[in-house]
Amino acid sequence: MASTNIAKRLARFGSCDIGDALVKLDVPYGGFLQGIHMWSPAYRGGPCKVIGPAVTVRMVETSDPTPLKPPRHFADCNEPGKLMYIQQPKGLYSACWGGLMSTRAKALGALGVIIDGNMRDIQEHREMDYPVFARGSSILGSNTFTRASEVNVPLQVKGKLWILPGDIMVADADGVVVVRPSLLDKVVALCQERYDVDQKTLEALRNGAEMGETISRLRKKRLFTHDGANVALSRSAPSPDCVRPVGAGSSGEALRHDNACAKSALKRQQSIPASYYRGGTSRGIMLRREDLPSDQSQWDSIFLGCIGSPDPYGRQLDGMGGGISSLSKVCVVGRSSHPEADVDYTFVSLGIKNSQVDYSSNCGNMLSAVGPFAIDTGITSVEGAENDGEEVTVRIYNTNTNKIVHASFPVVDGEAAASGDFAIDGVAGSASPIQLQFIRPAGSRTGKLLPTGSTTDTFDGITATCLDAANPCVFVSASQLGVLGDLTPQQIDDHPTLKSTLESVRRAAAVKMGLAQTEDQTPGSVPKIAIVAPPADPSSSNIEVRAMSVGQPHKAIPVTVALAVAAAAKLKGTTVFESVVKGDSENSPTLIRHTSGVLGVDGKFSDSRELEYATVLRTARRLMEGKVFWK
Template identity: 40%
Template sequence: MTASRSQRTQEFQQHWSEQVTQLRIPAVYMRGGTSKGVFFHQYDLPKDRSVRNAVLLRVIGSPDAYGKHIDGLGGATSSTSKVALISKSSRADCDVDYYYGAVSIDKPAIDWSGNCGNLTSAVGPFAITEGLVEAPADGSAMVRIWQANLGQRIVAHVEMRNGAVAEDGLFELDGVAFPGSEVMLDFLNPGGDSGGTMFPTGKPIDAFEVPGVGKVEATLINAGNPTIFVEAHVLGLTGIEMQREVNADPELLSRAEGIRAHAAVRMGLAASAEEATCSRPHTPKLAFVSKPKDYFASNGKQVAAKDVDVVARIFSMGQLHHAMTGTGAVAIAAAAAVPGTLLSRLLGDKLHPSIRFGHPSGTLTVGAQASHVGDSWMVNKATMSRSARRLMEGTVFVPASITSNR
């Protein structure tokens, strides 16, 4: 694997320097959880950030005014318009560095402000298969990941069989058509590893005014990604709405974005709501939650109220997510494990070290370990399981003019 990797890199560097119509860049297309993205070794891409972003936009096929990504590898949804950059880590406590880019579909922009928890499940398998991390021939391999966007440590537990990553298995993940091998992810200190605080305002519940919406109560939390929780009724919803009906309502999406943008200002992530909308479409995430209700998931399977602790939905890049973002699941786990949050209130002010919630594609169980430190609470670890699979590997082509014009 190392030899072929070196050979591909040399080939890439040769083509980079030659006058060719298209550049050839080594890449791997992977599914991670309920997302898909294009994975690169960071050193295979241009060092200049503006050139690198231009290349990555062209790989995905953005911006696309038609919203289809016909001329790229993107899938024209927030779950499939993603890139990941992986390299060996210089940190003693991590094996690899992982940068995540959320690629806008209709704008020439990549948001590097957050993480994709779903795609994180593919980082460990990628790192092992690409020879960046040594792993046992059989059993569980531990890959220590530095999530460079957020400055967070994540540990992936990857099953190995006969010297290779085990991708087939019996683990079922709602939102994914086929079962696979379970990848367990431990998000270590998800609210404060980069020097921040779990509650940026210092309060588990905030209240603020949003033009066109009114007074909004919300939990603003840094866990996984910066996340905003509101109760469904704030948006005029019941909590069990599905992706198609929400995304077909532009007025509702506008209200949701208004809440998200104004909350971003309160979290110190943007100077104005306008800046949050224009420059930070990926984070913070807005989620709405409610008490358990019966509903049918997108595959027709019934989700019974008695089988979940809460129901949740989350917006991603301006649209309702088809399932649940991985970082949203981490935030749910963290908020449920700490008293005084909106999630805790919905749960009857009981602390839940493990919680099962309903989302548009089914259900998911997550957990968190929280401790009381001084006058504040701290989540030491949040845990969830996903599956991942290598879909395609080889070279991706982009027009050489992308770099010559810059």
């Protein structure tokens, strides 16, 4: 619905009228944004009223470790006919909006700005007659204290009251209220009926009628609307769009949706053939490239819809995701034209509470499902696939890193074997082993095993190793951080500074590795970062590793991080080399202890110290196949 049409339908009503209607519709807090007031063009007075769809902006403190940042200045994200709603962290003294931003927003045709936080440059806004609503004012600018993190994401106001991109915001001298577009017809109906009753009440009071008697007489008769809310109705009230009177009775008229209007909002779900696989310690949706649009720019909305993102509750309940990064993944597989590969594999990481779609890294765990998926669905046929018990090898070209991986596993009845006696830590039960051999994995994104040219670098006084094998990684010794090497994920979460320190090091390393021009432009998924330490029990492992995944402690270890650990363990001078307890021989696998158990990784260097390959064993299993749906 066009914003001009929305404004026309709501223009007659004030924020108070709309809030009353939303209370009757059981909207939390009546959609009222308590404490936000008009500051321009006047302070809490005058006829100014702005109505339009929301463009949402989440601000974070400058020191916040989250890597997310809009691709452009958030003021440039204003849109014609819309209102920008900005949510600033609570308790900050600084402003997050000033006169220059209003100048830019007005030039873009935006209707105004609503700030759950502070603004400044009051006189500048008033001189340009630009509507600004805010919780408070400050003389301090934003740069030192706060920055934009995400644009057009769901934002929680209080409890169950959320503001979603596109929600209708109404702001006037009384305050600010937010309306879900799906409730617009009901809100208009309730406001119109209440408006007509209030006009009659006003006329009666002006003619000397008593307040109590008038209210009782004009408002005592209540009717159920189509949504079950009780409203006072006037027989003379015109029927609003999509609502019409039916079944007049002694108590008034009932309202219902016009069928044509209701049907216009209905549409079938869309679907695509898909399988759902566990790969290692992850799960994800597996799609054939041939089933997707040839225009890759159309993929993002499909993936987000299928996985159930963005979900402000963090559960992905309306999709196939599981609310954590290891369960919010999509893999696209198709026949390959690469001379050394049978199939191409593109890995996609999906945000959970946001709409981030990240193609910047590989996932080694889901990689273990690619070969079986390619055989099970007939994307490729390799020699030996028709022989029961035969081990086959599928050559995989990972488009994210431009690297080749060989996946070897047994087949039964022309499909990948699932049952077996091989177990991996972090997954219950046993299955058939899948060997992943990463061919010349060094330089997956940077072109070098040691992207900075050194075995160690110092960031903010902390020594770290930057290494690129399968994925770019940063390794920091636990002793450098003043922590133990066997921390649990909960202990990492509970530490007051550890996650922010690691994120600061990761961003600084990203710039030096050439992955980002500035720290703020660092991708969320690379470089990976992990804490390394000598093992507590050298008899069962060679090294302790605690990896982070998109700012959160990983429950096990990403396979690509494990491969990088194995490579760094053989390079003298790295933080990993200094922490590892050497095996029986130089060619012994590196046994890595993580929070869920131990993972063994084998790696081989040539005489010229080039990493020829790295090998790891995983398991995978097909859980479902059919169609996945999105709206």
